[in-house]
Amino acid sequence: MAASSTAAEASAPVPVPPAGLKEDIAGLYDESSGVWERICGDHLHHGFYEPGDAASVPDVRRAQIRTIDEALAFAAVPDDPEKKPKTIVDVGCGIGGSSRYLARKYGAQCTGITLSRVQAERGNALTAAQCFSDKVSLQVADALDQPFPDGMFDLVWSMESGEHMPDKTKDIRTADWSENVAPFWPAMIKLSLSWKGLTSALTCGWKTIRGAMGILLLIQGYRKGLIKFTIITCRKPRAA
């Protein structure tokens, strides 16, 4: 999550995304979002746990919401009516779980962007079903080439989409949450082996199944300290 614009070093080379990366990301989420939604709902991100806690299946959603609240606290996003964010952009919004949560929490307008047309359409349908379309709207757009004018949003939110983006701005404050999120994947394995998970898996394509097999590697990676989950926040400079 980042309330943007303290710039990266002017001299730092800007990484060029590999050709076809955007299309691959869009294709992966077009294909796999339905199955993830059926298994664990509208949040497509890790849950947050006390270090060493084992995650139980009924806790998964609660832990995912906790991730959002912990990230808001980490970034010291103000709650008070004067200072709380009134306009939010959710960069890499998935099917809008965070967008709707943040819009409700702050009474804000939230615009979400994703590379996946399927996600944007599904997210907007979920929002409409909750009669919330006046507050939240998702669209297809590239975070690295955003269609918005500078300074349009009070809060720039980005949950687990930065890993797809080679060109990141300079980190201002970071913390290692690896221990807090590692219990999420064993819980996801249990969920995937449930009746709902297995029947959902039958309806999805090869990309999604290959991605799901990667969960075992994620578990090992967290255990061995090879994978790190980092939270990053930065703050817009105050207007002079």
Ligand SMILES: C[S@@+](CC[C@H](N)C(=O)[O-])C[C@H]1O[C@@H](n2cnc3c(N)ncnc32)[C@H](O)[C@@H]1O
């Ligand atoms: C793991 S999902 C996270 C979704 C959501 N933030 C959540 O927590 O439920 C990653 C998201 O990042 C989006 N994404 C990745 N690269 C992007 C880019 N360059 N521009 C916009 N969205 C991007 C994907 O389309 C997908 O919606």
